[in-house]
Amino acid sequence: MNLSITLFLIGILGFILNRKNIILLIISIELMLLAVTFMILISSFAFDDAIGQVYGIYIIAVAGAESAIGLGIVIAFYRLRGSIRIK
Amino acid sequence: MNSLLLDLLTFSSVLSAILVITARSPVIAVIFLIAVFINLAGYLILLGINFIGLAYIMVYIGAIAILFLFVIMMLNIRLVEISEIGNQYNKNIPLAIIIASVLSYLISLNTISSKFDQIYLITALFDKVNFWLAGITSSSNSLYIGFNSTYNNIFVNYDEVQVLGAMLYSSHGLYLVLVSFILLLAMIGPIIITLDKKNSPQ
Numbered sequence: 001m002n003l004s005i006t007l008f009l010i011g012i013l014g015f016i017l018n019r020k021n022i023i024l025l026i027i028s029i030e031l032m033l034l035a036v037t038f039m040i041l042i043s044s045f046a047f048d049d050a051i052g053q054v055y056g057i058y059i060i061a062v063a064g065a066e067s068a069i070g071l072g073i074v075i076a077f078y079r080l081r082g083s084i085r086i087k
Numbered sequence: 088m089n090s091l092l093l094d095l096l097t098f099s100s101v102l103s104a105i106l107v108i109t110a111r112s113p114v115i116a117v118i119f120l121i122a123v124f125i126n127l128a129g130y131l132i133l134l135g136i137n138f139i140g141l142a143y144i145m146v147y148i149g150a151i152a153i154l155f156l157f158v159i160m161m162l163n164i165r166l167v168e169i170s171e172i173g174n175q176y177n178k179n180i181p182l183a184i185i186i187a188s189v190l191s192y193l194i195s196l197n198t199i200s201s202k203f204d205q206i207y208l209i210t211a212l213f214d215k216v217n218f219w220l221a222g223i224t225s226s227s228n229s230l231y232i233g234f235n236s237t238y239n240n241i242f243v244n245y246d247e248v249q250v251l252g253a254m255l256y257s258s259h260g261l262y263l264v265l266v267s268f269i270l271l272l273a274m275i276g277p278i279i280i281t282l283d284k285k286n287s288p289q
Contacts, residue, residue: 003097003100003101003130005191005194006101006104007100007101007104007123009187009190009191010101010104010105010107010108011104011108012186012187012190013108013183013186013187014107014108016179016182016183016186017108017179017180017183018108019179021113023113023116023155023158023159024108024113024116026155027107027108027113027116027117027120027155028107028108030120030151031104031107031108031120031123034123034124034127034147038127038131041131041136041139042134045134045135045136050250050251050254051254051259053136053138053139053251054251054254054255054259056139057139057142057251057255058262058266060139060142060143060146060147061266061269061270062266062269063146063147063151064146064150064151064270064273065269065270065272065273066273067151067154067155068154068273068274068276068277069273069276069277069280071154071155071158071277072276072277072278072280072281073280074158074162075158075161075162075277075280075281076280076281078162079281079283084162
């Protein structure tokens, strides 16, 4: 549990510190999502309940969808501006 | 032995997560992100959550990280932009410190109890007394007594994948359909976003 909280904090710090680089923003979002999924899985293991793992499978699917859409937006942004820098 | 490995995986996952957000080049960041995924998958597999650990490796590394690498190499980012970004790194540090301290305070308010754990002290004292008097040791102060995955297999021998499949396809089937629609949306959405109508041959 402390590990997932630490990873979530690192994700938030990366989101704040690298506000100019949009790819690192998406990577930080991915890290935060990973931390939340990890906490759900650890809790499901501690409570000995399998529904948390089913929920983890759903979150993994949603994470794949999220990263695909985010990277599609990055490519559209690059095509419009010619650079991925955020002012 | 197992606990030592878990500690090692924890340490290296936190270290590679820090290296992800401080990396100068996005390719290095994605490679350390793969390291974080591998460490967490190893942690889950060591705990006993085998299927999800393997799904982590398959989905996160095989799909998401490769997608990131593909996009980074397709965008052809110049290193000059990134070093310009590095100059403005120090400007956001006070905001980062404020948000991190507030968030960790709020989390520790709810999860970590600041009271002294008296029950544990009493059980540890009884363990000592039992050991001195009768030579009996108890493993009650071991961390793994709450995390024993072999409790499930005492009466009926279920595989983990059997349990997950029975829950996924019977009582939670509607959510599976919902997830399939989300994945369909994730397929159609980027196609429409990145469709270039002016330069296409039609």
